[in-house]
Amino acid sequence: MIPGSFDYHRPASLDAAISLLASLGEEARVVAGGHSLIPMMKLRMAVPEHLIDLQDIDDLKGIAINAGTITIGAMTTQAELIASAELESACPIIKETALLIADPQVRNVGTIGGNVANGDPGNDMPALMQALDAQYVLQGSGGSREVSARDFYEAAYFTAIEDGEILTAVRFATPAAGHGYAYFKQKRKIGDYATAAAAVILTIDGGTCSSASIALTNVGDTPLFAQAAGEALIGSSLDQGAVAAAVEAAKAITDPVADGRGPAGFRTHIAGVMVGRAIACAAERAN
Amino acid sequence: MNDQTIPPAAERAAALQGLGSSRKRVEDARFTQGKGNYVDDIKLPGMLFGDFARSSHGHARIKSINKEAALAVPGVIAVLTAEDLKPLNLHYMPTLAGDVQAVLADEKVLFQNQEIAFVVAEDRYAAADGVELIEVEYEELPALVDPFKAMDDDAPLLREDIKDKMDGAHGPRKHYNHIFYWEEGDKEGTDKALAESDVVVEELITYPRCHPSPIETCGCVASMDKINGKLTIWGTFQAPHAVRTVASLITNIAEHNIRIVSPDIGGGFGNKVGVYPGYICAAVASIVTGVPVKWIEDKIENLTATAFARDYHMTGKIGATKDGKITALSCNVLADHGAFDACADPTQFPAGFFSICTGSYDIPVAHCGVDGVYTNKAPGGVAYRCSFRVTEAAYMIERMIDILARKMDMDPAELRMKNFIKKEQFPYTSALGWEYDSGDYHTAMEKAMETVGYKALRAEQVENRAAFARGETRALMGVGVAFFTEIVGAGPVKNCDILGLGMFDSCEIRIHPTGSAIARVGTISQGQGHATTFPQILASEIGLPAEDITVEEGDTDTAPYGLGTYGSRTTPVAGAAAAMAGRKIRAKAQMIAAYLLEVHDGDLEWDVDRFQVKGNPEKFKTMKELAFAAYSQAIPGIEPGLEAVSYYDPPNMTYPFGAYICVVDVDVDTGVVDVRRFYALDDCGTRINPMIIEGQVHGGLTEALAIAMGQEISYDAMGNVKGGSLMDYYLPTAVETPVWETDHTVTPSPHHPIGAKGVGESPNVGGVPAFSNAVNDAFAHLGLTHTQMPHDHWRVWQTAQRLGVTG
Incomplete structure (x- = not known):
């Protein structure tokens, strides 16, 4: 449980980080909170020669809520997400999800940027970002671009991020006032990844579901945006039939691996249960 | 001096914090402040660090082990394999169950994460780098995982080292993968009674393989002092004396030249009773290099390779x-x-x-x-x-x-x-x-x-x-x-022993002249609170306050011989030894009191913290006074000092x-x-x-x-x-x-x-x-x-x- 040898860099600005990343090449890895990368290094499943620690870059921290848009700096910790009353009021599902990540010690150091950029299908924020239709801001020596969370994930640990790019922020439209939301996660214990988890965000207009988006955690080699599941709800009164259709649509896109949490079939089943319960909870919260 | 009002017995008893008192744990002051002293806290000058290369297979023949790349890592001092241990006859060690266990895999590996090579380096980082570079060539063999297939005719042969030894430590073996059959009771009578019963239920109840997983993993620091020939091992041992005796028997180092110390232990739950290859390898490495060698497992090693x-x-x-x-x-x-x-x-x-x-x-x-x-x-x-x-x-x-x-x-x-x-x-x-x-x-x-x-x-x-x-x-x-x-x-020595060592336990008490005391016991706390509870037993037996009694355990050079702490045996066995040693102290104190009070010792009675003259409670000597007298007065027929030892063999x-x-x-x-x-x-x-x-x-x-x-x-x-x-x-x-x-x-x-x-x-x-x-x-x-x-x-x-x- 001791990593191989590596050089440690701690740039004070984003530009410095980007140029370090450019000059050190593909043997360099950016580290945010380190809660995915460092365990992998300790198991020697990842053996970067250089670690570029982003924690001294103030520009990457903070939560900005204005003009209908929420922007969260990549180095904002889960604990800071949880503590922000403004964020809780504008988009409460962030706090609900962050509280289900690992334990307080991890959340004190783990960041939203690290959580979404690493491409670990077990992480909770990526599915939530898909449900929120977030954009990821990627910056490299050639400038900045944005990629939708729904297009970002290619396979486990493979994402749309290019060599030399750093994910600097996530950005999404503030959900409509009165929206319903829920993040439901089944896990074996505190600190565990999900057996299956589901994020649901919806709005109800005069008894009819006017918008719905659903995404799933840890039941495929990427987070899964369950478009058909959301669509199954839109226009319905969230009646039993519509919910059942959404659950089935969500289950249909899962492809989990068998692991200590159970065989694939069980994890797909749990994904369905989480979706159903999250819809019910979101519907209750919507007004 | 006896003219003050004597506090009531109940008040004096409460002040002792003896049996039944919920006194706070005295050891927690250091644990809650991060001041515990665990094995991995021990740092000795020149100390090296050992780490294991382990098997990636469950069952495989080892075709070759190449240590060249590991030896080339800066800071790596040595790499031990079974070949290096064979001349010392230490490539296998005896187990507590009468079997032998490979210290380092000898020609084949029998479980995943089995120890294959011990890399000794200047620090744990170089050792880990060396472990990465040990190249082992395997020929994979079919693994036997299902115990219900272990005794099949075509089951893979696991233990080639004992394949012809069909007489095991506990009787005949029925199959090359069989270890023992043990039974108790009346089979015929039971079968008959079951056949005649109105109702019979039968079920296969499986208690799955699990692991005690103490927070602190196993580890040790072995230090061979080549000047005086003494080997000291600090380690996570639930039974330090047994480890000393076993170490002496397998290394042929005289027992007085081995000192085993269990410092603070972060939980044991049985996991720290056994003897592990790491202990042997660290000791051999220290003997070879002449400097101390530390071995500490990580959590995965603990879960997958120790008991x-x-x-x-x-x-x-x-x-x-x-x-x-x-x-x-x-x-x-x-x-x-x-x-x-x-x-x-x-x-x-x-x-x-x-x-x-x-x-x-x-x-x-x-x-x-x-x-x-x-x-x-x-x-x-x-x-x-x-x-x-x-x-x-x-x-x-x-x-x-x-x-x-x-x-x-x-x-x-x-x-x-x-x-x-x-x-x-x-x-x-x-x-x-x-x-x-x-x-x-x-x-x-x-x-x-x-x-x-x-x-x-x-x-x-x-x-x-x-x-x-x-x-x-x-x-x-x-x-x-x-x-x-x-x-x-x-347990009773008549039927309970570990490798021939009777499962008694012991306590040695020394009362200091001013009426405080030190007690040493043959057990070792892994969190049970011995430093708190042994003084309570003694306080009730000898009438000195629990807070004035220090408990020491875990160092074989100072503690009396005992079989350690596991199986809920500390209170039943060593706790009894403490009470019996306390009673010996009290018996001697009674003789001293009789002399000082100028009465026959039979005319005295014990009252919480003192001996008093029967029918005349105003005439008494407290244990504290008697302790001082034991060191200060020449009393005819009584040796100076106030000490006692008890080795307690429980009757049941x-x-x-x-x-x-x-x-x-x-x-x-x-x-x-x-x-x-x-x-x-x-x-x-x-x-x-x-x-x-x-x-x-x-x-x-x-x-x-x-x-x-x-x-x-x-x-x-x-x-x-x-x-x-x-x-x-x-x-x-x-x-x-x-x-x-x-x-x-x-x-x-x-x-x-x-x-x-x-x-x-x-x-x-x-x-x-x-x-x-x-x-x-x-x-x-x-x-x-x-x-x-x-x-x-x-x-x-x-x-x-x-x-x-x-x-």
Whole structure:
């Protein structure tokens, strides 16, 4: 449980980080909170020669809520997400999800940027970002671009991020006032990844579901945006039939691996249960 | 000086903080401030660090080991393999079970993560880099994972080193993968009684392989002083003296030239009883290099390569009359011991005290038999927070009783009450030969049922089942009852030894002139609070305040010989030694008092903290005064000083018991089991420190929850260990842990000097069946007889699915 040898860099600005990343090449890895990368290094499943620690870059921290848009700096910790009353009021599902990540010690150091950029299908924020239709801001020596969370994930640990790019922020439209939301996660214990988890965000207009988006955690080699599941709800009164259709649509896109949490079939089943319960909870919260 | 008003006896007794006082744990001041001194805190000048290259296969022949690249790493000093240990005859070491275990793999590997090479480097980082570069070429062999296939004709041969040695340490071996067969009881009589019974139930009850997983892993620092020829090993040892003797026997270093020190230990739970290759390799490396060598496992190594627990496949069969009186019990066990038999049991008991499996019941005839087999899994078989194989026995009988109750449509608590050994039957000799010292089971069970409102719970369950059938709830309520009897405090030297060393224990007390004292004992705390509780025993015996008594243990150069701490033996054995040593102190003090008070010693009586003249309590000498006199006065016929030693050979084991009741709500759609309530009544005889007992029960119940609900070390068909890290291995946090309700009755042991029985392991023994019975009970009305542990989400859901109640 001791990593191989590596050089440690701690740039004070984003530009410095980007140029370090450019000059050190593909043997360099950016580290945010380190809660995915460092365990992998300790198991020697990842053996970067250089670690570029982003924690001294103030520009990457903070939560900005204005003009209908929420922007969260990549180095904002889960604990800071949880503590922000403004964020809780504008988009409460962030706090609900962050509280289900690992334990307080991890959340004190783990960041939203690290959580979404690493491409670990077990992480909770990526599915939530898909449900929120977030954009990821990627910056490299050639400038900045944005990629939708729904297009970002290619396979486990493979994402749309290019060599030399750093994910600097996530950005999404503030959900409509009165929206319903829920993040439901089944896990074996505190600190565990999900057996299956589901994020649901919806709005109800005069008894009819006017918008719905659903995404799933840890039941495929990427987070899964369950478009058909959301669509199954839109226009319905969230009646039993519509919910059942959404659950089935969500289950249909899962492809989990068998692991200590159970065989694939069980994890797909749990994904369905989480979706159903999250819809019910979101519907209750919507007004 | 005796003219002041004498405080009342009760007041003086309270000031001593003796038996029954919930005095705070004196050791916690350093632990809570991060000032504990654990093995990994030991840093010696010039110390090197060793780390293991381990097998990536479950079963394979080693074709070659190349250490060149590892030796080229800057800072790597040496790499040891079996070839290097062979000239010293240390490539195998004896196990506690009469087998041998490879220290470093000799020509083949028999389990994944088996030790292959020991890389010694200037620091742990270089050692880890060296380990990465050890190149091992394997020829893979078929792995034997299923113990039920171990004795097949075509089973792979695991132990080539002993393939022709068909006479094992515990009798003849039936097959090359067989280790022993051990039995107890009357087979013929049991079979006959079962055949004649009105009702018979039979079930395969599996207690899966799990691991004690103490927070601190195993490790040591070995230091050979070449000037004086003395080898010192600081290590995570639950039995330091036994380690010293074993080390002397296998290294041929004279025993006085070996010093074993157990510093603070971060939990043991049986995991630190055995001898591991790391200890041998660190010692050899220190002898070779002439400087100290440290070895510390990481968590994955601890979980996958050091001693596991359980892995008992128990086929229980129980018979009863039609009105519910048990007629007979039989149990046949297949015990998976892994690649080497490294069980930690008293020598004559290869299946530990499994024959306590008749439990708390008056069963006229019984038989049990245990076959031990080799598989391609890590060796071990330690008692994880229980006396030797007692939790397995308790789990089997407590599940079987529930299964019988279900079959007979009787309430499981009622069936237990009907078959309990009665208070007036103690001392009670069980059908399998144990003499239970004392008990009052009916009182304990009745108190438990009354406290939890058992009848109301069953009524609520009837309601819950009806509501479930109507589709109003998706949660099923389960009530688990368990009543356990343990057998702890090993043990009488006449039948209990480890590698020939009798399982007595010891205490040595020195009273200082000013009336404070130091006591040394042959045990070692791993968190049990010995520094707090031994002084309480002594305070009540010798009348000096507990806070004035220091306890020292764990250093073989200073502590009297003892067999260590495990199997709830500290209080029953060393606690008795402390009381007996205290009584010797008091006897001498009485002689001194008689001289000082100018009376015959028979005219004195003991009163809390002093000797007083019978009928004249104004005339007395306090223990403090007598201590000073022992060092200051020339007393005819009495040696100066005030010291005593006691080596205590217990006449019998002690038999703690308890009644546990657990209430769960099972979500049939997710398999999540919510423990709504857990009530634990323990009877451990005389209670030394109620607060420490409560803490022990809390900890043990939490481990029982972990075992019942999730802990499992399993292997795939290739012998790859699954769940070998804390990502998968279930260690509950405060969030998963329910609120524990504790209670007690007190039935003292008649043969123990202070009537104490031991408690540390009771909650594990009683807790596991209580949880499991509750989960099984939730589904019982749907026709479930038995579902195997662990009751994790998937298995519980699978059970619900099998019974047709999932959505």
